Amino acid sequence: MKIAIDGPAGSGKSSLAKEIAKRLGVLYVDTGAMYRAITLKLLKENESSYEEILKNTKISFDGDKIFLDGRDVSKEIRENEISNKTSEMSKKKIIRDYLVKMQREIASDKDVVMEGRDIGSVVLKDAEYKFFLTADVETRAMRRYKQIDDDKVSFEEILE
Template sequence: MKKITIAIDGFSSTGKSTLAKQLAKALGYVYVDTGAMYRAVAFFAMQNNWISEVEIAKDQIVKSLVNIKLHFQFNPSLGFAEMYLNGNNVENEIRSLSVSQNVSRIAEISEVRSKLVEQQQEMGKEKAVVMDGRDIGTVVFPDAELKIFMTASSRTRAQRRFEELVEKGQRVTFEEVLENVEKRDYIDTHRIDSPLVKAEDAVVLDNSTLSKEEQFQLVLQLVHDKLKN
């Protein structure tokens, strides 16, 4: 049976991971959350006090990349793979607002991107993979058969993220989350190395008014169309 690579890019809190997980499960494909990889590196840097509000110890982070071991391990009770950093499950820790506030700064570092892109390309070399992030369709898999670019208004995305964090028991305000979303948008689209841009052949999916099931069915049809070709 034909196998394809599905690349999902877009702004933060657009539901890329949710859609990617749904597609991977329905198709029996491997799902790779590249954002979790950058979050894990950010978490590692934060643990070592290499990030502050005013500066980031870039040289120290780059030197330590050789000691950062990342892998995904499938959790059957959850139905998706969780992020492991140096043998420890950090799935919950990397989803905090504090990590969100620093992950785009880590993703700006060219050496970090180079290392993680190499790993991501290795994970998807056999196709039958759904990968989401910021540069999947433009850098990691520019030849992917299906590219999706997800977007929604910043306030819509902030509200979704705020509700997720509150549900997890984190004490945050909507204003804090909105500020984080808008800041990440700016950094992601203005960094020199692999900025967030829509691939020329990507399908734009604005899910501001779509339910999760509606967007899933829409994209699943796009997948089936590709598999027929």
């Protein structure tokens, strides 16, 4: 069974997906965390070397934790620098293609609840259940503000 949960940042995708996966006893896949992990790895690399680096990159999940090449990067990927660069990096075709392929492979032989952008329309087009969540901008900003847990960033900056 495949469950796809789409929606903008801060709409509650992660909270809902984690709870559904827990109740069903299936794998929860946070695709946003995958993009953050790749951003962490490629941030200081030359774009011409991305293809080779991606070929040798492993991403895995264990509950709420995400591992990049065997190392727990769950906290590191939530740092402000990574958050700010992830959107830019995710626009690169080579990165999107790599992660979409990986996400499809993860879901190919197991039951999953996968959340992120374009999950139901691109990644898991064949998902049995698809949900699209929304929330007003203030609610989304507050969720992100609480998630970041960084004294250097104000709620107003996130709202903007």
